[in-house]
Structures are given as structure tokens and as C-alpha cells.
Amino acid sequence: MATSTFSENYISKANDDPDRIVWEPFTLTLVEYPKGDIIGKLLALISLAPFGIGSGFLTLILFRRDLHTITFFIGTLLSELLNYFLKHAIQETRPITRNIIHNEFGMPSSHAQFVWFFATYVIYFVFIRLHHMNNNTIMENISKILIISSSVLMALLVCIGRVYLQYHTVWQVLCGATIGALFATVWFALTYIVFTPLFPRIVSWRISEFLLLRDTTLIPNVLWFEYTNTRQEVRARSRKLVSMKSQ
Numbered sequence: 116m117a118t119s120t121f122s123e124n125y126i127s128k129a130n131d132d133p134d135r136i137v138w139e140p141f142t143l144t145l146v147e148y149p150k151g152d153i154i155g156k157l158l159a160l161i162s163l164a165p166f167g168i169g170s171g172f173l174t175l176i177l178f179r180r181d182l183h184t185i186t187f188f189i190g191t192l193l194s195e196l197l198n199y200f201l202k203h204a205i206q207e208t209r210p211i212t213r214n215i216i217h218n219e220f221g222m223p224s225s226h227a228q229f230v231w232f233f234a235t236y237v238i239y240f241v242f243i244r245l246h247h248m249n250n251n252t253i254m255e256n257i258s259k260i261l262i263i264s265s266s267v268l269m270a271l272l273v274c275i276g277r278v279y280l281q282y283h284t285v286w287q288v289l290c291g292a293t294i295g296a297l298f299a300t301v302w303f304a305l306t307y308i309v310f311t312p313l314f315p316r317i318v319s320w321r322i323s324e325f326l327l328l329r330d331t332t333l334i335p336n337v338l339w340f341e342y343t344n345t346r347q348e349v350r351a352r353s354r355k356l357v358s359m360k361s362q
Contacts, residue, residue, distance in 0.1 A: 148280055158276030164269055165229045180327045181337075182314045183244075183306070187236060190302040194232045194295060198225045201294070210281045224283040227291030228298075230270040235299035237266045243307065245336060 146162050148155035172188040175181070207222035241259050274292060277283045283291075314330040317323055334340045 146280065155280060158272065158279050161269070161272045162226060162276045162280070162282075164273055165226060165233075168229075168233055180329055182317060182328055182330050183311070183332065185328075186306050186310055187240075190236065190299070190306070191229065191232060193302070194228060194298050195225065197294070197298065198223060198228050198291070207287065209287075210284050221283045222287045222290060223294055224274070224277055224288045224291030226277050227270075227274045227283070227288045228295035230273045231292040231295035232299040232302075233295075234266040234270040235296040236303055238263055239299070239303040239307075243303075 146159040148159040169191075172184070172191070175184050176188060201223055202220040202225070205222045206220050208219055209221035212219065241262055245259070245262075270292070274288045277288055278285055311332055314332055318328055318330045331337050331340075
């Protein structure tokens with residue numbers, strides 16, 4: 116009741132004097148570009164890639180529960196935390212001042228650091244962890260090239276966009292990209308050498324069984340594994356269904 120009364124009073128006052136309301140933009144996803152600039156608009160859209168990647172992480176963690184994916188996501192969060200501390204320690208301003216931006220510090224670029232952490236980690240993952248077992252070397256190489264090239268292209272376009280839209284200087288973007296790539300190297304090494312051997316023990320915990328966490332480290336290609344096993348299961352169930360109907 117109290118909440119309803121407060122809402123009614125607020126709406127009533129707002130209608131009486133709409134000029135008194137102060138509207139604030141949600142600056143986390145707000146990107147400005149020059150009016151009428153098609154290239155700027157396209158680069159503004161591409162600069163939202165980190166939010167798409169973050170959504171993809173949450174979706175994969177929710178539906179796959181793979182420990183390596185969770186570790187990868189934790190690495191991106193730690194990279195963002197590192198960027199936050201570096202920005203507030205260096206306190207270098209952006210090329211132009213925007214009244215609606217939530218953080219005026221631009222060194223290093225958080226977008227550049229995020230996308231190059233992601234792209235670098237993907238490169239290591241593809242060359243070290245991702246292997247097909249279907250004896251099709253041509254398709255394996257094509258898929259690797261597509262994954263790596265798309266990740267690197269996305270990272271480059273985001274960096275170009277941050278400079279083009281004057282959110283960062285070239286130096287701020289280069290520093291962010293370098294830090295992201297270096298941190299991805301360190302984090303992948305930790306994951307591969309230290310964390311991965313612990314995964315079998317972690318999945319045996321009761322809490323892991325309750326959360327349906329799994330370790331797919333020993334599976335060379337999870338996509339191919341799930342495809343072949345799903346196809347076999349569907350065929351087995353189809354044969355069973357046919358035999359039940361014939362009885």
C-alpha cells in the first residue's frame with residue numbers, strides 16, 4: 116500500500132510539473148555518433164559487441180554448465196576489474212568530454228581490452244583445445260580460420276570505432292588491446308595448467324552435481340560429440356518407438 120501511494124503521488128507531481136523531472140540516460144549501452152554518419156552509426160552498433168558476448172556467456176553457462184566456459188567468463192570479469200583499477204589509477208581523460216558519459220577516464224580503453232582479451236583467448240582455445248575427430252582436416256581448418264578471423268575482425272572494428280567516435284585516443288586503444296591480449300595469455304595459461312587438472316575433482320562435488328556442472332576437457336570437440344551422440348540417441352529411440360508400435 117505504501118509503495119502504491121508513493122507511486123501515485125510521484126505520478127501526480129510529475130503530471131503537475133513535468134519540467135521538474137530529471138531524466139538520465141542509461142550510459143552503459145549508450146553510444147553517440149555524428150548525425151547522418153552511416154559509418155559512425157555502423158561502428159556504434161559494432162561497439163556494443165562486448166554486451167553481446169556477455170549475453171552469450173550467460174546463455175552458455177546457463178544451458179551448458181561447462182567449467183571451462185565458466186572459467187573463461189571469470190577471466191573476462193577479472194579483465195574488466197583490472198581495467199577499472201587502471202583507469203582510476205592513471206586518470207587520463209578521453210579525447211572529448213561528454214556530459215552523459217558515466218566514466219570520463221579513457222586509459223586504457225575498456226572496449227579494446229575486452230574484445231582483445233576475448234579474441235586472444237579464442238585463438239589459444241582454437242589451436243590448443245579445439246580438435247575435430249571426424250578425420251576431415253579441410254573442414255577443421257576452415258572452421259578454425261572462420262572462428263579466428265571473425266573474432267579478430269570484430270576486435271579490430273570495435274577498436275576502430277572507439278577512435279572514430281572519439282571515445283578514446285589511438286594510444287588508449289592500443290594500450291587496452293595490449294593489456295587485454297597479455298591478460299588473456301596469462302589467464303589461458305592458468306586455466307590450461309592449473310585450473311583444468313582440478314576440473315574432475317570439482318565436478319565430483321555434491322554442489323557441482325546439484326548445479327549440473329560438467330567437465331568436457333577430454334572431449335576434443337564438444338559440438339561434434341553432441342551432434343553424433345544426439346543422432347545416435349534419436350535413432351535408438353526411433354527404432355524403439357517403431358518396435359513398440361508394431362507389437
